[in-house]
Amino acid sequence: MPCVGLGVYQNYTTQASVLEALRYGYRHIDSAQAYRNEAHVGAAVHESAGVQREDVFVTTKCISKNHGYEKTPKGVDESLRKFGFDYVDLFLIHNPHSGKDLRLETYRALLECKASGKIRSVGVSNYGVQHLEEIRAAGYEMPAVNQIELHPLCQQKPIVEYCRKNMIIVQAYSPLIQGKMDNPIFNALALKYRRDVAQILIRWSLQKGFVPLPKSATPQRIKSNLQVFDFVLTEEDMAQLDSLDQGKDGAVTWNPVDVP
Known part of the structure; x- marks a missing residue:
């Protein structure tokens, strides 16, 4: 899995945007059934000059209305049809809203789709520790990924710690705080490193061991968001950013990690 992806929500x-991203070197695209753009992602991958399907890591997510043992495989087939792919690299349960029984049915169905070759890896999104423990208690293999809101203002430390202990990759959505980046520490670090604030935030995410999924539809921003591998934030500067954590109050999205 490439360590930076393009979000297309x-x-x-x-x-x-995906064509631009692939041209600039992205090889990881994060979509979802709910985004209604799987066909656009697939078309871009097919049309991109010099880029093969197997070179691009594509993620999508199972929308709540498709949760359940019978509905999930049909949703997987529909996503594959829209993408124009034989397989998806990573399929996530988009959120835990459907309740324990349907969550586990959906997860089991995705594992069976993996066994049949339609999915390479199965994961979850917006899962709290309690939701991940359901999977363990049911005796299923643990998810490859948990995708959650993550940035210096919302660090979700208990979930991150659990994922690390259980070898679950943590993907960071909204790593750019949905544009709410006017912060004196962000601005000072951008000046110090001669970078823009978005690059500082993406670099923080990478150094925390996350897989950030910055979103942009602006070609220059798509390009600059990937130019984050030629500098390193010092431990002191990482600590400054770490100190900004506001817990759940720092979230800027729905962040449904606590739903029953």
């Missing part, structure tokens, strides 16, 4: 120029 609410991107109304998805096909063009």
Whole structure:
């Protein structure tokens, strides 16, 4: 899995944005059934010059209305049809809203789709520790990934710690705080490193061991968000960013990690 991905939530120029991203070197695209742009992602991958399908790591997510043992495989097939792919690299349960029974049915169905070759890896999104423990208690293999909101203002430390202990990769959505980046510490570090604030935040995420999924529809931003591998934040500067954690109050999205 490439360590930085392009998020395409609410991107109304998805096909063009993904083509730009692939041209700039991205090889990881994060979509979802709920985003209604799987077909646009697939078209961009197919049209991208010099890029093969197997070179691009594509994620999608099972929308709540498709949760359940019978519905989930049909949703997987529909996603594959829209992408124009034979397989998806990573399929996540998008959220835990459907309740324990349907969550576990959906997870079991995704594992069976993995066994049949339609999915390479199975994971979850917006899962709290209690939801991950359900999977363990049911005796299923643990998810490969948990994708949650993560940035210096919302660090979700208990979930991150659990995932690390259980070898679950943590993907960070909204790593750029949905544009709410006017912070004196962010600005000071951007000046110090001669970078923009977005690059500082993505670099923080990488050094924390996360897989950030920055979203942009602006070609120059798509490009600059990937130019984060030629500098390193010092331990002191990482500590400054770590100190900004506001817990759940720092979330800027729905962040449904506590639903029953």
